[in-house]
Amino acid sequence: MVVSLAFVVSHKNVPGLFLNDRLAIEAFQDVVGVFAVFIVVDGMNSTCQSILRGMGKLTLGAVVNAMAFYAVGLPLVGLFAFQLDWGLQGTWLGLTTGLSLGVSAYLLLIQRTDWRARADEAILRNEDEKVYAVV
Secondary structure (H helix, E strand, O other): OHHHHHHHHOOOOHHHHHOOOHHHHHHHHHHHHHHHHHHHHHHHHHHHHHHHHHOOOHHHHHHHHHHHHHHHHHHHHHHHHHHOOOHHHHHHHHHHHHHHHHHHHHHHHHHOOOHHHHHHHHHHHHHHHOOOOOO
16 A cells, blocks of 8 residues: 555656656556556455465465456456557556456455364364474
8 A cells, every 4th residue: 555655646756767758757657546556456466365375275366366367357458458549557457457356256255264164174284294383
């Protein structure tokens, strides 16, 4: 959230630190709003994927991520950026929409999780693998 807010607040100054091209600076300023949302959603996505990894559901996380990106995000990029001629803003909007759908699926899965059962599975998994803490 802090990085996202920093981009929004300083969107007129930040590009000049890294870019000299006026068109590139204007392009950044045009997409900063969508990009700020993307940063927040991407952080949520990373957190949700980490929760699924902790639950031992790596395959499920990979499937949700692939569907959100390849089945939703990229087709929307094609639609928004090229068919509707929204350009760079359409690219970020398509990616943000796909990622948001993935985060929604993750949150639904996490919310419906039986945490007691997951804890019991983790205990059994650790006993089976003979995992011990080094003290």
